[in-house]
Amino acid sequence: MSKTALVTGASRGIGLETTRRFILNHDDITTVVMFARDSEDFDDNVAALESELPIGRKIVPYRVDVGDRSALKKAVKQAYDEVGNIDILINNAGYTNPVPLQQVKMADFEKTMNVNLYGPFTIVKTLLNRGNRFDLIVNIASTAGINGRSGWLTYSASKAAVINMSQVMREELSIYGTRVVCLSPAAPRPHCAARSRRRRIPARSCSPSTSLR
Numbered sequence: 001m002s003k004t005a006l007v008t009g010a011s012r013g014i015g016l017e018t019t020r021r022f023i024l025n026h027d028d029i030t031t032v033v034m035f036a037r038d039s040e041d042f043d044d045n046v047a048a049l050e051s052e053l054p055i056g057r058k059i060v061p062y063r064v065d066v067g068d069r070s071a072l073k074k075a076v077k078q079a080y081d082e083v084g085n086i087d088i089l090i091n092n093a094g095y096t097n098p099v100p101l102q103q104v105k106m107a108d109f110e111k112t113m114n115v116n117l118y119g120p121f122t123i124v125k126t127l128l129n130r131g132n133r134f135d136l137i138v139n140i141a142s143t144a145g146i147n148g149r150s151g152w153l154t155y156s157a158s159k160a161a162v163i164n165m166s167q168v169m170r171e172e173l174s175i176y177g178t179r180v181v182c183l184s185p186a187a188p189r190p191h192c193a194a195r196s197r198r199r200r201i202p203a204r205s206c207s208p209s210t211s212l213r
């Protein structure tokens with residue numbers, strides 16, 4: 001059966017690569033809805049992806065700020081009306097502005113929570129209330145949400161909340177057969193990557209505690 005995915009933060013990085021792999025390498029995923037803010041990068045990457053699309057596959061870009069709750073709700077409803085049930089949701093969009101604790105501005109803390117925590121929650125709640133049934137929800141957190149990262153208070157707090165929220169989603173949505181996965185990538189560590197290149201070992205084996213979780 002053909003599946004539809006929605007990926008936030010799909011203009012670059014992990015979100016763009018996830019979209020590319022879904023639409024090019026997964027036979028069962030025929031539609032990917034891409035959420036990101038309006039930008040030339042997004043336009044260019046959508047155009048590049050469209051030029052490689054296999055027959056019968058489509059990408060559906062939406063220009064939306066995940067941190068703007070009313071715009072987000074509107075976009076989610078429009079996407080649902082346009083493509084139907086979202087089977088796979090990848091909550092990937094992320095924002096951070098690392099500063100020392102004394103310099104944290106409340107407006108920036110609120111923006112971080114809006115994009116990293118309330119955005120993913122709003123997408124899930126809006127779709128559930130529309131009658132959507134998910135097969136899989138993937139929330140992207142961070143190792144900063146597990147241990148906290150000095151200088152990254154707002155980001156660490158938002159990602160810790162994402163990890164906890166994912167546990168509750170997993171329990172509450174299991175009755176629908178929905179799998180909820182929370183991934184916590186580690187920030188790249190240049191010295192680790194250089195060492196593994198010299199020794200020809202995979203970077204992830206430098207520290208099991210910082211690998212994907």
Ligand SMILES: NC(=O)c1ccc[n+]([C@@H]2O[C@H](COP(=O)([O-])OP(=O)(O)OC[C@H]3O[C@@H](n4cnc5c(N)ncnc54)[C@H](OP(=O)(O)O)[C@@H]3O)[C@@H](O)[C@H]2O)c1
Pocket residue numbers: 008009010011012013014015035036037038039042064065066067092093094095115140141142143184185186187188
């Ligand atoms: N890469 C890492 O080392 C690492 C480590 C730990 C966790 N993570 C997490 O993994 C996720 C992806 O990271 P990445 O490295 O791929 O990041 P990235 O290359 O900086 O991309 C971030 C994505 O999020 C989108 N985004 C940011 N603010 C947004 C907003 N207000 N509304 C809509 N989209 C927004 C960006 O889109 P626009 O700016 O174009 O709107 C972009 O597509 C994030 O949640 C990040 O916290 C990454």
